[in-house]
Amino acid sequence: FFLLLTLCNTLHAQNENVWAFGDHAGIDFNTNPPTPVITTINTNEGSASICDDNGRLLFYTDGTSVWNRMNRFMPAGYNILGVGDITSSTSQGTVIIPMPGMTGKYYVFSLGQYESGFSSSPYLGKLYYNIVDMSRDNGLGDVVEKGILLDSLLTEHMTAISGNDCDAWLIVVSRLNNRFKAYNINVNGINPNPVVSQGIPEKPLQTFAGISGTIDAAPDRSKLAIAQDKVTLYDFDPASGKITHPVVLDPSPIVANINYTSFYGLCFSPGNTKLYVTLGEDLSILSTLYQFDLSSGDSMTMVNSKTILSINMI
Numbered sequence: 001f002f003l004l005l006t007l008c009n010t011l012h013a014q015n016e017n018v019w020a021f022g023d024h025a026g027i028d029f030n031t032n033p034p035t036p037v038i039t040t041i042n043t044n045e046g047s048a049s050i051c052d053d054n055g056r057l058l059f060y061t062d063g064t065s066v067w068n069r070m071n072r073f074m075p076a077g078y079n080i081l082g083v084g085d086i087t088s089s090t091s092q093g094t095v096i097i098p099m100p101g102m103t104g105k106y107y108v109f110s111l112g113q114y115e116s117g118f119s120s121s122p123y124l125g126k127l128y129y130n131i132v133d134m135s136r137d138n139g140l141g142d143v144v145e146k147g148i149l150l151d152s153l154l155t156e157h158m159t160a161i162s163g164n165d166c167d168a169w170l171i172v173v174s175r176l177n178n179r180f181k182a183y184n185i186n187v188n189g190i191n192p193n194p195v196v197s198q199g200i201p202e203k204p205l206q207t208f209a210g211i212s213g214t215i216d217a218a219p220d221r222s223k224l225a226i227a228q229d230k231v232t233l234y235d236f237d238p239a240s241g242k243i244t245h246p247v248v249l250d251p252s253p254i255v256a257n258i259n260y261t262s263f264y265g266l267c268f269s270p271g272n273t274k275l276y277v278t279l280g281e282d283l284s285i286l287s288t289l290y291q292f293d294l295s296s297g298d299s300m301t302m303v304n305s306k307t308i309l310s311i312n313m314i
Contacts, residue, residue, distance in 0.1 A: 020060035020067070021047040030055045040071045045113075046093020050106065058134060059141055063087030063094030063110035066132060068140040075137055080130050080146040081110055086123045089113040091156035091212045091264070097168050101187035104134040108143075109150075109170060111158050114211050125175055127151040127158075129190065150190065151181065157215040157226060164239045171224070171243075173199065175211060178228075182241035195241035200232050200248065218268040223294070225249075227263035231277050233294070233302070247299045249275070249292050250306060276309075287312045 026037040049060035066077035087093035090113035136142035167186040181194035213227035265278040293305035
């Protein structure tokens with residue numbers, strides 16, 4: 001899931017009161033306990049949804065299509081890229097960012113997946129953006145601009161982080177050299193020239209172990225973590241978009257199968273002190289949940305804090 005943004009505030013979980021994901025699934029966190037709901041989405045991996053300030057669902061997407069709160073396609077919301085489904089099997093296939101200075105307008109970013117042994121499809125690894133205007137269709141919203149190409153030759157990692165000046169950063173990763181690209185989004189739009197930071201390793205990524213997986217930012221925006229063939233923690237500067245000081249928390253999974261993702265999902269605890277990471281050796285056989293304690297700030301202490309919380313046989 002993607003942590004969506006309320007600009008001009010410290011990043012937090014506001015505006016994602018209702019989730020839409022998976023096979024027509026959803027959860028409404030406006031109730032206690034949360035209520036399961038039925039949605040129209042049908043996606044293997046990437047999905048995003050956003051609510052208004054009162055927690056009412058506005059719309060949701062798999063990066064390929066956009067549905068309104070009535071669980072119907074927006075008038076121009078079907079196949080927004082014009083090339084069919086290229087996002088539903090991307091680890092982080094879509095993210096929604098409110099347009100700074102434009103009430104009721106949202107960027108929807110769509111990231112193409114890598115499948116079938118890195119086939120030669122021209123759409124894989126490409127990043128597009130689309131614009132949703134909630135004033136259209138009697139307040140149910142519509143896609144007013146779609147399928148605008150922003151970048152290419154990327155991995156399946158993508159996340160968004162609020163900046164320090166009513167702006168936001170969209171973070172993606174180059175498949176060619178594992179460099180981070182941080183696109184700044186402000187009142188002037190999307191800066192097409194990203195801030196580039198070197199990640200680990202410094203070589204082309206050739207397998208799903210390096211290309212799929214997730215990236216996440218700590219709630220206080222000071223850290224960034226990425227799951228690839230290794231788990232790496234970085235410092236993040238929300239003012240400049242720079243990503244620095246890598247700490248490899250885990251260099252490799254116990255069993256590395258080059259045909260599948262090794263480390264896959266990760267997220268920080270609300271207090272920024274813990275990092276939770278999942279390992280799927282074959283994703284259909286074994287899934288392991290790890291915890292790293294980040295509270296010391298010392299690299300070796302963090303590495304040695306690795307704890308297995310759960311092992312699930314499927």
